[in-house]
Amino acid sequence: MHASQQTLEMLYGAFARLDSVTMARSYSPDASFDDEVFSLRGHREVTGMWHMLCDATKAKGRDVWRLEYSGVAAEAATGQAHWEADYRFSATGRMVHNVIDSHFTFDSAGLIKTQRDNFDFWAWSRQALGAPGLLLGWSPFLKSKVRATAATNLKKYLASRP
Template sequence: MHTNQTTLENFYAAFARLDSGAMAACYAPDAQFDDEVFSLRGHREVTGMWHMLCNLTKAKGADVWKLTSSGIEADARTGKSHWEADYRFSTTGRMVHNVIDGVFEFNEQGLIIRHRDRFNFWSWSRQALGTPGLLLGWTPFLRAKVKAQAAANLQKYLAQRNH
């Protein structure tokens, strides 16, 4: 097994126990992260997102949190994963089961430089947002609104951490 596969296994094990510090240690200083909601550049933003999400889950949903990962593979340059998360969406209190596939790129030091997660936004929005997600989750309008709110929440969280 390549050491980058171990990095990914450690990353998801840390995520399962909501250990954002251990997750952050897997990323390079110039890391990039993209999914259906976030587009982040640099260690501060990428790891700040994980800190925020883990802290919210600990505060508002640790009782229902569950993460499983599978299909983790990596070589010297790239990796991939499949993971599923069950959690309470902090904004609405609604339960979500999200199915995600991740792809990764690593630097020579074995740190993640690019992380791209993909999931079905409409499926997520129906669960997380209820009727608005059901009716509008497929539209660019709702996706843009969710992305803008998530970005604002992260910037507010990062600003509070600097004080």
């Protein structure tokens, strides 16, 4: 098994256990992460997001947390994975089933250099936000609002950590 494949197996195995410390070891110092909500640069931001999300799930939703992953495949430079997460969205308490496809690039040590996660934002917003997501989840307005809130929350979280 290639080192990049081992990195992805470690990442998702740790995520299933909400072990953000192990997840952080999967990323290169200059890692970047992009999805429908976050656009992050550098190890501190990327791994800070996972620490924040895992901490929130442990605090308000460990009882319903479930992660399943499949299609993990990686070679030296690129990789991909499919994962599905069931969780309680901490901001609203609503249950979410999110379906995500991830694409990766790796550095020479097999650590994640870039990660791009793709999911249906409207489907996510309907579950996580209820009526506002149903009515406006397709709109750039709601996506911008969610992105701004997530960025603010991450900034506060990182400021609270040494």
